Amino acid sequence: MSRMRRLRCLSVGVLVTTLAMAGCASRSNTTASNSATATAAGASSAAASQADFGTLKNVCKPGTPTSSTSQGVTATEIKLGVFTDMGFTKNPELVDAAKVFAAWCNAAGGIDGRKIVPVTRDAAYFADAQQVLASCQSDFADVGGSAALDDLGVKNRLSCLLPEFPAQPGQILSTGADLQVIAGGASVGYAPYADFYSWLIKEAYPDSADAVGVISGDSPITKVIAAQLAEQIPALGGKLSYSDLYPATGVSDWTPYAQSLKSKKVKGLVFNGDFASLAKLEQVLTNIGYKLDWIDTNNNAYGPAFIKLAGSAALSAQNNFADISGVYPPEKAASNPATQQVVDLYSKYDPGAQLTLPALRAFSTWLLFATAASDCTTLTRTCVYQNAMKQTAWTGGGLQAPVDLTTTAKAPACFNAEKATATGWVPADFKPNTGAYRCDSVAYKFTGTYGKPLTLADVGKTMADVK
Secondary structure (H helix, E strand, C coil): CCCCCCCCCHHHCHHHHHHHCCCCCCCCCCCCCCCHHHHHHHHHHHHHHHHCECCECCCCECCCCCCCCECCECCCEEEEEEEECHHHHCCCHHHHHHHHHHHHHHHCCCECCEEEEEEEEECCCCCHHHHHHHHHHHCCEEECCCCCCHHHCHHHHHHCCCCEECCCCCCCCCCCCCCECCCCCCCCCECCCHHHHHHHHHHHCHHHCCCEEEEEECCHHHHHHHHHHHHHHHHCCCCEEEEEEECCCCCCCCHHHHHHHHHCCCCEEEEECCHHHHHHHHHHHHHCCCCCCEEECCHHHCCHHHHHHHHHHHHHHCCEEEECCCECCHHHHHHCHHHHHHHHHHHHHCCCCCCCHHHHHHHHHHHHHHHHHHCCCCCCHHHHHHHHCCCCCECCCCCECCECCCCCCCCCCCECEEEEECCEEEECCCCCCECCEECCCCCCECCCCCCCCCCHHHHCCCHHHCC
């Protein structure tokens, strides 16, 4: 889902639950007098501060719009679809992010005076196509959401000329499709975690290079990921010595898998599945006394739930890592003003909500949309889409490493890795060279055929049709 890269679709929260079925910097005012001038100056200063986010200025601000300019846009509001699989996953993180952003933005004046109105489009895992059709009927664009099986709705979205700014994309036909801008970059055709794996097998644990294993949930999505890994790992200097699937309905006993890893002498493991299953596997590995050099948990595990499920014994015995794709780690929010600002906004507008990695991706996406929309003299789909595509170093005001959004076919430039410990996630020793990130990216372009994103031409449309 990202660099906010494409997240193995696992990170959309999909396979996590599919398999789990088995389971504004403040500005002080100078109080020099009680004059009307001083009062007005103070109000102006406070408004400017409230409209800022991190390094971004005047993201949201008042205005005096007088008419509708497009579907979903009136003189007073902008209706925006927020895709989620919440009805299936029971996880409201993307809806929460939309709620917090809209509350903050609207309090600052909205998009040039128009209030943001998020509309939840719950695909509930299987109904993406139907929810896209519903969004096509009334929304201006889709922003800050994600649906695991988004390939199901991409033709409908392009046919109705609906722009999309997803928090994180899911499948190959959708990722990098036309009329879509991903705040973390689409990286079409490139391996999203090449630099992370290169660091693991060449620098951190070079002895593991010839003994890399993959365990994946038995799903069409993860089978594609496994095939890409089979191409990518050897190209990066490693050897894939073990590959296995586990049933989507879950595993009652992980001992056979643990014994296989031990007998094959696997040293590095990529786990493409739900973190509850991984926690159980690691407990068995620890109990039989087998320690891997490293485990790629996939970034679905990045959060407190995995720490709790895995337990201190397994976390102390095994080396767990997750590539969070250039997003500043929220556990270090106090060291990064933009991340801390999101924490503060959650505390103010939705104190019961959890700030997750997907939620931070969503927040960067909302900022991208708002910035692009605010730069439109007349708010149209074409204007917003084209403005967003002009960003050459998008950081979400400081929430993420810079990403060039002018093209979808560009390798990720930066990464950052987290390590799971018994007390929580912490930045790994991956030798960052650009602030919190490492930006001497190792790029790998796939040679295999895994599908390609859809275009407007595929549905008989062109950009001239977009209004």
